[in-house]
Amino acid sequence: MKILTIKFKQYWPLIKSLQTALLLTTGLAGYMSARCPVLNLPTVLALAGSLFLAISGSTVLNMWYDRDIDAKMPRTSKRPLPAGKITSKEALTFGLVISALGVGWALTMDLLYGVVVFAGLFFDVVVYSIWLKRRTAWSIVWGGISGGMPILAGRVLGLGQLDWVGITLSLAVLFWIPTHILTFSMRYHQDYQSAGVPTFPSTYGFQSTRVVIAVSSVIAALAMGVAAYGVGMTWGYLRLMIVLSGGLLVLAISSTVRPSERTNFGLFKYASLYMLSSMLLLFSEGIR
Amino acid sequence: MKKISVLDRILLLITGLLAAYQVAVGCDGLRTMPITSYTISFGVLLVAGLLMIILGFEVLDSPLVVIVSTVIPLSLSLGLVSERLVNFTIPYLVFVVIGFLAIVITRYAIPGKAATIVLAVVHGVAGMTIFLLPIILSLRGDAPGGFALVGVGGALIGVGGLLLSFLKGGKPILSRDTIMTVLPSLLLLMTVAFVAGFAFG
Numbered sequence: 002m003k004i005l006t007i008k009f010k011q012y013w014p015l016i017k018s019l020q021t022a023l024l025l026t027t028g029l030a031g032y033m034s035a036r037c038p039v040l041n042l043p044t045v046l047a048l049a050g051s052l053f054l055a056i057s058g059s060t061v062l063n064m065w066y067d068r069d070i071d072a073k074m075p076r077t078s079k080r081p082l083p084a085g086k087i088t089s090k091e092a093l094t095f096g097l098v099i100s101a102l103g104v105g106w107a108l109t110m111d112l113l114y115g116v117v118v119f120a121g122l123f124f125d126v127v128v129y130s131i132w133l134k135r136r137t138a139w140s141i142v143w144g145g146i147s148g149g150m151p152i153l154a155g156r157v158l159g160l161g162q163l164d165w166v167g168i169t170l171s172l173a174v175l176f177w178i179p180t181h182i183l184t185f186s187m188r189y190h191q192d193y194q195s196a197g198v199p200t201f202p203s204t205y206g207f208q209s210t211r212v213v214i215a216v217s218s219v220i221a222a223l224a225m226g227v228a229a230y231g232v233g234m235t236w237g238y239l240r241l242m243i244v245l246s247g248g249l250l251v252l253a254i255s256s257t258v259r260p261s262e263r264t265n266f267g268l269f270k271y272a273s274l275y276m277l278s279s280m281l282l283l284f285s286e287g288i289r
Numbered sequence: 290m291k292k293i294s295v296l297d298r299i300l301l302l303i304t305g306l307l308a309a310y311q312v313a314v315g316c317d318g319l320r321t322m323p324i325t326s327y328t329i330s331f332g333v334l335l336v337a338g339l340l341m342i343i344l345g346f347e348v349l350d351s352p353l354v355v356i357v358s359t360v361i362p363l364s365l366s367l368g369l370v371s372e373r374l375v376n377f378t379i380p381y382l383v384f385v386v387i388g389f390l391a392i393v394i395t396r397y398a399i400p401g402k403a404a405t406i407v408l409a410v411v412h413g414v415a416g417m418t419i420f421l422l423p424i425i426l427s428l429r430g431d432a433p434g435g436f437a438l439v440g441v442g443g444a445l446i447g448v449g450g451l452l453l454s455f456l457k458g459g460k461p462i463l464s465r466d467t468i469m470t471v472l473p474s475l476l477l478l479m480t481v482a483f484v485a486g487f488a489f490g
Contacts, residue, residue, distance in 0.1 A: 237313040240324070244312055244332030248339065255353075263344060270343040 011086050012095060015064050016057035023277060028052040028151035030280035031170060033287025034232045035159025044110075048158055051106040052151055055118045058100025059125040059147070065092040066130050074192035100126075107154070114158040121150025135197070138204040145178035146171075152280075166231035169224050170283075176221035177276055180253065183214050184269035188262070211257040214268070218253035222246035225279055234286050242282055249275045291469040293345040300473035301338045307480045308335040315487050319372060322382075326368030327487075330361050334480065346469045355457060358450055359392050359411065365446075365483075366418040369439070373426055384414070412450060419443030423486060435489020442482035449475050 032048055064071070064082055072083035081087040100122055108115030125147035133140035149171035156167035179201075186193055186200040187210060193200045201210040229242050252271050256264040308331040316327040337357055340348050348354075363385045371378040388411035395404035420443035427437035452468050455461055461468070 237317055240328050240332075241309055241313040244309075244328065244335060247332065248336035251336070252340075263347065267340060267344045267348075271339065274339060274343070 011081055014081055015061045015087070015092060015095070017060050021053065021056045021060060023273065024056050024148065024151045025049060025052050026277060026280045026284075027174060028056075028155040030283040030287075031152035031155025031157075031167065032159045033155075034166070034170065034228075034283045035156055036233075036287055044158075047106065047110055048155060051103050051110065051118065052154065054099045054103030055107060055122055056103070056151065058096050058098075058103050059122045061092060061096030062100060062126045063130045065089060065096055066126070067134070068092075070135075070196040070198055073196040074189070076189055076192050111158055111161070113162070114154055117150055117154040117157050121147045121154065123147075124150070136199070138199045138201045140199075141179060141182050141201075142175075144182070145175040148178045149174040166228050169228040169231060173221050173224035173228055173279075174276070176217045176224060177272060179217040180214050180221065180249070180272040181269065181276075183210050183217075184256075184265050184272065186210075187265055188269065207260070208257075211260055215250075215253040215257045218249050218272075222249055229279075229283070229286075232283065232286060234282070238282050238286055242279060245275050245278050291346060291466040293341070293469075297473045298342050300477045301342050304473070304477045304480045305335050305338040305342070307477075307484050308332070308338065311480075311484050311487065315484060316368075322378060323368045323372035326364045326371060330365035330368065331483075333357055333360050333364070334476075338476065341473075346472075349453070349469075354453070355396060355408070356393065358453060359389060359408075362412060362415040362419060362446060362450065363389055366415040366422075369418060369422050373422065373432070388414070408454065412454070416443065416447045416450065420447060423490070427490075432490050436486055438482045438486030439490065440486070442479045442486060445475060445479035445482060449479065 029045070029049060029052075032045070064080065068080075068082040068089060071077035071080050077083065082089060082092055104115060104119045104122060107118040124143055129140055129144040129147060133143055152174055153163075153167045153171040156170060157163060160167070183201050187202050187207060190200060190202040194203050201213060205213075226239070226242060226246060229239055234242070249268075249271060252264065252268045256268050311331040312328050312335065315331075316324050319327075367381060367385045370381040374381075388407075391407045392404075392411055395407045420440050423432065423439035423443070424437045426432040427434050427440075449472065452462055452472075456465060456468055463471075
C-alpha cells in the first residue's frame with residue numbers, strides 16, 4: 002500500500018492535473034451542450050474516464066518526449082522525469098498504457114468519438130510535441146487543435162455526429178490557447194530560449210506576440226459566442242458570456258496598449274478562468 | 290501595501306457570483322435599455338472582482354479604476370431610471386453619455402480641479418439616483434418595500450466610491466490598508482443589497 006502511495010505521488014505530477022481537469026471540463030461541457038440525456042450517469046462517467054485517460058496519457062507522453070528540455074528550464078527541472086524520480090522507460094510505458102486504455106475505451110463507446118479522441122492525442126503528441134515544437138513557434142496552432150478536440154469529442158458523443166457548433170466550440174478553444182500559452186511563454190521566455198524551444202516572443206518579439214494574443218482573444222470570444230448561440234443558450238447566459246468575453250478583450254487590448262508583467266499575468270489567469278466559466282455555462286445550459 | 294487574503298478572495302468570489310447571477314437571471318423580463326444598463330454595471334463589477342482576486346489590491350493602482358468606478362454607478366442609475374421612470378430615459382441617457390465623456394476627457398486632457406468637479410457632479414447625480422429613487426418609490430408604494438434595499442446598496446456604493454476617490458486623489462479619509470481591509474466586505478454587502486433589492490422589487 003505504501004509503495005502504491007509513493008508511486009501515485011510520483012506519477013500524479015506527470016499528468017498536469019489542472020490542465021487535464023480543464024480539458025476534461027471542456028469535454029464534459031461539449032457533451033452537455035448536445036442536450037442529450039445528461040443524467041445518463043454511465044455514459045457521463047465513461048466519457049469522463051476515457052477522456053481523462055487519453056488526455057493524461059498524451060500529457061505523460063509529452064513529458065516523456067520533452068524530458069531533455071524540461072531539465073534545462075528552472076521551472077520544469079523539478080518534474081519527475083528530469084528530477085530522476087521516474088525513469089524514462091517507466092514514463093513511456095505508463096503514457097502508452099493509459100493512452101491506449103483511453104482511446105480504446107473511447108472507441109468501444111462510439112467509433113466517431115474514439116476517432117476524435119485519437120486525433121487529439123495524435124496532434125498533441127506526434128504533430129505538436131515530436132514534430133513541430135522544437136522547429137517552429139507556430140507549433141502552438143497544432144497544440145491548439147489538439148486542445149480543441151476534447152470539447153469536439155464530447156459534442157460528437159452527445160450528438161452522434163460532427164456539426165458546425167462542435168467545430169465552432171473547438172475553434173473557440175483553439176483560439177483561446179494562444180492567449181493562454183503565449184502569455185505563459187512571455188513570462189518564461191528566458192527559460193524557453195535557454196532550452197532552445199522557439200516561441201512567438203523569441204521569434205517575433207513581445208509586441209507582435211501581444212497583438213497575436215489580442216487578436217486570438219477576439220476570435221476566441223467571437224467563436225464562443227457564436228457556438229453558445231448555436232447551442233441555443235438562453236439570453237441571460239449569453240449576456241453573462243458576453244460580459245466574461247468583454248473582460249478577456251479588455252485585458253488583451255490593455256496588455257497590448259499598456260504592456261506590463263502584471264497585466265500579462267492577469268491575462269494568463271483570466272483566460273483560464275474565462276474558459277472554465279464558459280464551460281460551466283455550457284454545462285449548466287445542458288442540465289437546465 | 291496590504292496583501293489580499295484568502296478571506297478577501299472568498300468575499301470577492303461571492304460578490305462575483307452574485308453579480309453573475311444578476312446578469313444571467315436577475316434582470317430577465319425587463320426591456321432592452323434596463324437589461325443593457327444592468328448588464329454593464331453588474332458585468333463590470335463581476336470582471337473587476339475577478340481581477341482583484343487574480344491580481345490583488347494592486348489592481349486598484351491602475352488609472353482605469355476611475356473610469357471603471359464611474360461606469361458602475363452611471364449604468365446602474367440609468368437602468369433604474371429607464372426601468373422605473375421611463376419618461377426620463379432619454380434625458381438621463383444624454384446625461385450619462387455626456388457625463389462619462391466629460392470624466393474621460395477631463396481626466397486625460399485637462400486634469401486638475403476641473404476633473405475633480407466633473408467627477409463629483411457626475412458621481413453625485415448617479416449616486417443620489419441609486420440611493421434615493423428606490424427608497425422614494427418604495428415609500429410611495431410604487432414599488433415593493435424590498436426594493437428600498439437597492440437604495441441601501443446605493444449608499445454603500447457611495448461610501449466605497451468616496452473612500453476610493455479620496456484615496457486616488459491623495460487625500461485619504463481612511464488609511465489605504467484600512468480601505469483595503471473593508472473593501473471586499475463593502476462590495477459584498479453592496480451587491481447583496483442590490484441583488485436582494487431587485488429580487489424583492
